[in-house]
Amino acid sequence: MPDADRRDMQEKGFLNHMADKEQRPLPGGSNHAGKLPQPEKKLQEAVCVLLVELCERFTFFGIVCNMILFCTVKLGYRSYQAAIVNMCFVGTSTLTPVLVGWLAEYLVGRIKLVCICMFLHFLGTALLPVVSFPFEDVYIDRRHVLHTLPKREQKIVFYFALLTASLGIGGVRAIVCPLSAYSLEDCGPKELLSFFNWFHWLVNLNSAVVFVSISYIQQSVARNLGFLIPFVSGLMAMITIHMVRGEMIYKPKTDSSLLTTFGAIFSALKTCCVRYRYFSTGVTSWLDHAKENHGGRYSETQVEGTKSLARLFPLFAFQILYRTCLMQIPSGYYLQTMNSNLHFSGFLLPVAVMNVISIVPLLILVPILECINSWLFSSKDNGHFPTIYIVVGHLCAALSVMVAGFSEIHRKHFPQVEQTLSEEVLLVSSMPCFHLAPQYILLGVAEALVTPSCSLLSFRLVPERMRGISMHFLALFNGAGCFMGAFVVQTAHAGTQGNWFPHLLHEGKLERFFFFLASLMMVNTLGFWTIAHRYNDLHQDRTNDFRGCLPGEKLLKREKAIKHYNAVLESSPILSPMEKT
Numbered sequence: 158m159p160d161a162d163r164r165d166m167q168e169k170g171f172l173n174h175m176a177d178k179e180q181r182p183l184p185g186g187s188n189h190a191g192k193l194p195q196p197e198k199k200l201q202e203a204v205c206v207l208l209v210e211l212c213e214r215f216t217f218f219g220i221v222c223n224m225i226l227f228c229t230v231k232l233g234y235r236s237y238q239a240a241i242v243n244m245c246f247v248g249t250s251t252l253t254p255v256l257v258g259w260l261a262e263y264l265v266g267r268i269k270l271v272c273i274c275m276f277l278h279f280l281g282t283a284l285l286p287v288v289s290f291p292f293e294d295v296y297i298d299r300r301h302v303l304h305t306l307p308k309r310e311q312k313i314v315f316y317f318a319l320l321t322a323s324l325g326i327g328g329v330r331a332i333v334c335p336l337s338a339y340s341l342e343d344c345g346p347k348e349l350l351s352f353f354n355w356f357h358w359l360v361n362l363n364s365a366v367v368f369v370s371i372s373y374i375q376q377s378v379a380r381n382l383g384f385l386i387p388f389v390s391g392l393m394a395m396i397t398i399h400m401v402r403g404e405m406i407y408k409p410k411t412d413s414s415l416l417t418t419f420g421a422i423f424s425a426l427k428t429c430c431v432r433y434r435y436f437s438t439g440v441t442s443w444l445d446h447a448k449e450n451h452g453g454r455y456s457e458t459q460v461e462g463t464k465s466l467a468r469l470f471p472l473f474a475f476q477i478l479y480r481t482c483l484m485q486i487p488s489g490y491y492l493q494t495m496n497s498n499l500h501f502s503g504f505l506l507p508v509a510v511m512n513v514i515s516i517v518p519l520l521i522l523v524p525i526l527e528c529i530n531s532w533l534f535s536s537k538d539n540g541h542f543p544t545i546y547i548v549v550g551h552l553c554a555a556l557s558v559m560v561a562g563f564s565e566i567h568r569k570h571f572p573q574v575e576q577t578l579s580e581e582v583l584l585v586s587s588m589p590c591f592h593l594a595p596q597y598i599l600l601g602v603a604e605a606l607v608t609p610s611c612s613l614l615s616f617r618l619v620p621e622r623m624r625g626i627s628m629h630f631l632a633l634f635n636g637a638g639c640f641m642g643a644f645v646v647q648t649a650h651a652g653t654q655g656n657w658f659p660h661l662l663h664e665g666k667l668e669r670f671f672f673f674l675a676s677l678m679m680v681n682t683l684g685f686w687t688i689a690h691r692y693n694d695l696h697q698d699r700t701n702d703f704r705g706c707l708p709g710e711k712l713l714k715r716e717k718a719i720k721h722y723n724a725v726l727e728s729s730p731i732l733s734p735m736e737k738t
Contacts, residue, residue, distance in 0.1 A: 236659065
């Protein structure tokens with residue numbers, strides 16, 4: 158009896174703690190209530206978050222847009238090496254928000270880590286122009302000798318700059334601009350999908366401006382003058398400092414963590430293996446082995462949250478190969494464009510301008526999809542179309558890579574001409590670069606369909622307290638797709654002795670690499686289509702279902718049942734007074 162009473166007291170304390178957390182205001186909300194009205198403060202927070210988000214994306218795309226050209230022309234890398242470096246940087250920038258978010262909650266603290274990440278971001282973006290020294294457009298000494306760094310030191314500074322910049326990017330995305338800062342908890346499926354559509358629309362509009370302006374500045378006007386990027390980074394740091402001083406840095410709830418989720422999974426696997434070998438199992442799910450009453454180390458609350466997240470793992474896994482196909486834009490497609498004729502009406506186009514062609518379909522499709530979604534959500538059977546969007550998007554990605562293979566065959570039929578890029582004369586195909594437009598358009602359509610829908614499913618199909626963890630896992634799998642792309646390129650180059658991913662495209666068979674990747678993506682699309690029915694129920698309230706499993710909720714149900722039973726005993730005419738006592 159003492160143990161039972163102690164357990165009841167713990168469960169009551171847990172329930173009161175949860176109620177207090179739900180009523181607790183956000184940090185910074187009450188301190189400035191007298192200084193600034195709440196609606197104006199919310200508007201200022203939204204504007205600051207949006208500006209920081211745009212500055213971060215500006216610097217990120219500014220680094221990525223011409224990295225392959227810089228690595229091949231200035232650092233002397235082979236084509237496949239430059240593609241691997243670019244994809245690894247994108248993958249690292251995708252994974253670092255998860256790492257930085259964990260550090261902010263458990264080791265360093267959010268405000269201190271914001272300052273560190275801002276410094277790393279500015280340091281990395283400021284070192285990138287140093288790598289490209291000398292600035293031929295700016296400085297030549299009296300003897301007209303260009304000053305330069307040795308290749309070895311140049312590469313060391315280059316990698317250090319990329320690492321620090323990616324860590325800074327992770328801090329901005331995880332702390333200053335987390336998804337929870339946009340207050341999406343009370344939004345329904347329609348509002349969530351609309352938010353994700355317009356959010357990605359705005360991000361891609363920003364990237365389109367970067368690909369046109371920065372790529373042209375870097376390639377044609379001032380090839381090594383990259384000071385615009387650290388300037389934007391500094392502007393972002395100033396806005397962030399203003400947010401810190403005004404206590405506008407959003408602090409999310411800390412009900413769950415990645416470590417808890419991973420720990421519950423590994424504990425369940427370990428216990429499951431032992432029970433399978435020595436004992437018979439009597440649980441409904443293998444994750445139940447992590448519960449304390451089944452020999453594990455985690456509470457029922459933590460395990461139930463992990464179970465709701467585990468059902469999304471197949472969805473995440475099928476995004477890895479899709480992300481690998483998407484990574485062909487800054488790698489394989491970029492090399493194709495760089496080896497095509499970039500002259501248009503006497504004007505030399507920047508290589509990265511072709512990326513805008515992949516963005517235009519997304520900018521056009523989002524308003525159209527908004528109208529379609531409004532009609533679909535008003536219909537009765539409205540839970541299937543996000544998974545249908547993902548299937549169609551995966552199919553478009555497979556077709557894009559297949560079209561890229563045929564475009565590569567078509568490109569080789571044109572005679573070669575000389576073309577100057579960054580004062581380097583290259584032999585390229587005379588085929589106009591706009592012949593590559595279909596493959597870019599198909600990937601743009603895929604991105605417009607897949608990314609918002611996948612974000613919606615990841616956010617909606619888990620309880621409220623697990624949504625941040627769910628988006629972290631989506632980022633982990635997206636980053637894995639970037640590194641998978643680098644691994645596939647390295648394997649294809651090493652396995653075929655450079656034939657499938659050659660340094661000089663006219664001397665190899667790059668189209669075979671594209672056809673191989675397209676076949677893998679078709680299998681991936683069929684695989685996701687077979688499990689898509691698992692993610693069709695968008696309107697089920699996962700939060701209420703999950704809360705029903707909490708110990709506090711069970712305690713309330715138990716108390717109500719006891720009171721009802723006592724009332725029945727007191728009012729029953731059948732039982733004798735002796736039986737009632």
